[in-house]
Amino acid sequence: MKKILFSIVAFVLSTICSFSQKNIKAIYNVKVSEDETLKAAPFIDNSFIEKINRNAEQQEPYLLFNAEQAVFKLNDKAIIDNKLVLITILTTPSPLYIDATKKVKFYVSENKEFIVTDSLLNLWELKNETKKIGSYTCYKAIHTHRYTNGRYDDQGNLKYFEKKVIAWYCPEINYSYGPRGFGGLPGLILELQYHNVLYGLKKIEFNSNEKISSIPENAKIISRPEFEKLDYEMRKSSMQGN
Numbered sequence: 001m002k003k004i005l006f007s008i009v010a011f012v013l014s015t016i017c018s019f020s021q022k023n024i025k026a027i028y029n030v031k032v033s034e035d036e037t038l039k040a041a042p043f044i045d046n047s048f049i050e051k052i053n054r055n056a057e058q059q060e061p062y063l064l065f066n067a068e069q070a071v072f073k074l075n076d077k078a079i080i081d082n083k084l085v086l087i088t089i090l091t092t093p094s095p096l097y098i099d100a101t102k103k104v105k106f107y108v109s110e111n112k113e114f115i116v117t118d119s120l121l122n123l124w125e126l127k128n129e130t131k132k133i134g135s136y137t138c139y140k141a142i143h144t145h146r147y148t149n150g151r152y153d154d155q156g157n158l159k160y161f162e163k164k165v166i167a168w169y170c171p172e173i174n175y176s177y178g179p180r181g182f183g184g185l186p187g188l189i190l191e192l193q194y195h196n197v198l199y200g201l202k203k204i205e206f207n208s209n210e211k212i213s214s215i216p217e218n219a220k221i222i223s224r225p226e227f228e229k230l231d232y233e234m235r236k237s238s239m240q241g242n
Contacts, residue, residue, distance in 0.1 A: 022206075023210060024065055024066065025205040026188065028060065030057055032196060032197050032198075033198070055079075063179065065177050067175070070098040096180070097215065100177070103120040104117055108219060113219055114219055114222050115215065115219045116222055116227045117221060118223070120183060121184060122182055122184045123143060126141050127141060131168065134201070136172055136190060137172070138168040138191065140167070142167075143165040143167070143182070145182075165193065167191070168191040171186050172187065174188075175187070180194055
């Protein structure tokens with residue numbers, strides 16, 4: 001935790017110092033296909049899910065980055081119908097920050113009280129397949145993403161799930177970033193298939209004047225599993241109170 005704390009502090013300082021440097025901005029399109037498992041659930045309103053997906057596809061999330069740090073976010077003027085749109089696109093309810101030097105990613109909780117951290121390390125299976133995305137030659141990589149959504153089993157253990165991730169990365173753009181905090185490949189991810197959500201590069205600006213926004217300096221640093229457990233306990237307490 002001390003290493004993570006140092007990393008976050010260093011990120012804040014480097015963000016302040018980066019105001020004079022140019023960043024690279026990669027803008028993505030989003031395509032959301034039907035999730036048959038979710039659609040079949042009896043407690044899910046399919047029309048609501050379709051509305052969330054349509055709104056998600058109207059967004060253009062982007063990755064703003066340099067050699068040391070990055071942020072994956074939506075345009076500040078984006079019109080969001082529901083918080084689930086943010087979760088669908090970003091996987092977090094607020095911009096996702098990445099510290100490439102310390103191999104950590106994090107976001108700021110909605111109440112601004114916590115900086116929620118997670119490992120940036122991804123185990124990829126590199127393939128020999130290639131394809132052109134625009135004028136760039138990209139290579140295929142596959143990853144099995146293991147995650148938790150804050151739900152617990154009857155024994156009080158966090159439930160874990162797995163989803164297949166397919167990335168097409170470009171060694172010509174030698175930065176190890178990608179949508180949703182995925183990275184660690186020998187090149188920028190230009191296309192990412194995460195379950196039923198597909199990200200495709202729309203355009204890239206190599207000399208963007210946009211700066212990576214700073215994060216709250218006084219927020220408490222907490223790991224994602226710890227935060228999800230805390231959030232679960234708070235929601236459980238609130239339901240019991242009602």
